[in-house]
Amino acid sequence: MTSHTDLLDDVLRLAVLVQADSARFERERGLTGPRVHLLWVLGHAGPVTQQALALALEVTPRNVTGLVDGLVASGHVTREPHPRDRRAALVTPTSIGAAVIDELVAAHTELADRLFAGADQQRLEVFGAVLRETAERFSSAARPASAEAAR
Amino acid sequence: MTSHTDLLDDVLRLAVLVQADSARFERERGLTGPRVHLLWVLGHAGPVTQQALALALEVTPRNVTGLVDGLVASGHVTREPHPRDRRAALVTPTSIGAAVIDELVAAHTELADRLFAGADQQRLEVFGAVLRETAERFSSAARPASAEAAR
DNA sequence: TATTGTTATACTCTATAACTATA
DNA sequence: TATAGTTATAGAGTATAACAATA
Numbered sequence: 001m002t003s004h005t006d007l008l009d010d011v012l013r014l015a016v017l018v019q020a021d022s023a024r025f026e027r028e029r030g031l032t033g034p035r036v037h038l039l040w041v042l043g044h045a046g047p048v049t050q051q052a053l054a055l056a057l058e059v060t061p062r063n064v065t066g067l068v069d070g071l072v073a074s075g076h077v078t079r080e081p082h083p084r085d086r087r088a089a090l091v092t093p094t095s096i097g098a099a100v101i102d103e104l105v106a107a108h109t110e111l112a113d114r115l116f117a118g119a120d121q122q123r124l125e126v127f128g129a130v131l132r133e134t135a136e137r138f139s140s141a142a143r144p145a146s147a148e149a150a151r
Numbered sequence: 152m153t154s155h156t157d158l159l160d161d162v163l164r165l166a167v168l169v170q171a172d173s174a175r176f177e178r179e180r181g182l183t184g185p186r187v188h189l190l191w192v193l194g195h196a197g198p199v200t201q202q203a204l205a206l207a208l209e210v211t212p213r214n215v216t217g218l219v220d221g222l223v224a225s226g227h228v229t230r231e232p233h234p235r236d237r238r239a240a241l242v243t244p245t246s247i248g249a250a251v252i253d254e255l256v257a258a259h260t261e262l263a264d265r266l267f268a269g270a271d272q273q274r275l276e277v278f279g280a281v282l283r284e285t286a287e288r289f290s291s292a293a294r295p296a297s298a299e300a301a302r
Numbered sequence: 303t304a305t306t307g308t309t310a311t312a313c314t315c316t317a318t319a320a321c322t323a324t325a
Numbered sequence: 326t327a328t329a330g331t332t333a334t335a336g337a338g339t340a341t342a343a344c345a346a347t348a
Contacts, residue, residue, distance in 0.1 A: 001272075002279040004263035008169075010282040015166040017289050018159075034315065051329060063316060065331060070314080087324045087329040112155035114292045115285050121152075123281055128153040130278040131161040134266050138168050141265045185338065202306065214339060216308065221337080238306040238347045 018111070025107055029100060030074070034059075036104065038067050039076065039093070043101035047092040049082065076100060169262070176258055180251060181225070185210075187255065189218050190227065190244070194252035198243040200233065227251060 026036055034057070041056045042048070048056075050064040057064065068091055071077040076097035082088035093101060116124060177187055185208070192207045193199070199207075201215040208215065219242055222228045227248035233239040244252060267275060 002276060004267040005260055007267055007275060007279050007282070008259070008263040010279055010286070011162075011165065011169065014162065014282055014286050014289075015169070017286055018162065018166070021289075032314065049329075059315085060317060061330065062318080062332095066315070082329095085325075085329080087322095089330075108159070109156055112159040115289055116155040116158055118288065119281065119284065123277055124158060125153060126274055126277045127281040128158050128161055130270065130274055131158070131165055133270065135161070135165050135168055137269065138165075138172075138266055183337065200306075210338085211340060212307065213309095213341085217338070233306095236306080236348075240307075 018115075021107075021111055025104070029103075031100070032070075034067055035071055035076075036100075038064075038071065038091075039097060039101050040104055042077070042091065042093055042097070043104065047080065047090040049088045050091060051088070053091060071097070169266075172258075172262055176255070180254075182251070183221075185218055186222055186225075186227075187251075189215075189222065189242075190248060190252050191255055193228070193242065193244055193248070194255065198231065198241040200239045201242060202239070204242060222248070 022033065022036070026032060031039075037057060038053060041053060045052065045056070050061060050068060053068075054061045054064045057067075059067075068077060068079065072079065075094055077091050077093055079089040080092045082090050173184065173187070177183060182190075188208060189204060192204060196203065196207070201212060201219060204219075205212045205215045208218075219228060219230065223230065226245055228242050228244055230240040231243045233241050
């Protein structure tokens, strides 16, 4: 009989392990969490404006300026002129940046395999289903439809 | 058929939700993540030295000085003289700090219930078991016993 | 000598507000 | 007038190194 708090603690423990793995990745490359996050977004969205990055990272535009400054200094990205808007810059990975993004994707896959390889597929299906149901339950509880509609 | 990376993404999604809940707790009380973490440790360990906090939080002693300074300023903790070591200080919750610690424990329980209440217990048992096996598998892979022994 | 905590210094992430250049 | 990004300023978290007081 596992209690709800025990389960939450197990989730948090796993989250800590996964986070430690990210931290190792960052340390090995002299990068920080927020900068890797930006590169990750860049890897999925391609060259984008800083506004778009601010939205995706949920930080202020000012903050993006700082993160991009750092990544320009370390040679991971460049600011390219936007073809149709001279106010905007397109943050674009350099070859070094693109290489890190590739490593990031590879590390993600490797981590997933390291976590789940060898586990029984039937039980993993249950695991995944419970994960998704739990996230769904949480989101509904946090933002009840009635409260949302009342605004 | 859920792939390993899909499962990892599901884990990360849930972790983000849980973290957002922590952020809400902090914002509502004018606290920060590291300071709440310190209070959480204090709640479990009772009054302790800053050295002990540095170990528990995995940060430098210098950093603990800063965190404790902040919590003293906000009235959550005090530095009490150590009864048998005049070098050391015992970081001790005030009544305000103790109240926050109680709320922290309550919020943890509530979150767990919000996440898992209504779920089928049989499936939650599988879920918990897979969580623990996964953490175990990861730890073994990250630090193989042979590599550890070789040092 | 070793340990506890602080002062000194520096870097990163974060935010708000005011400003420039462009749409 | 609105938008993209920067400069100015500030606070929090983090680290290393040097130091004081005490063990």
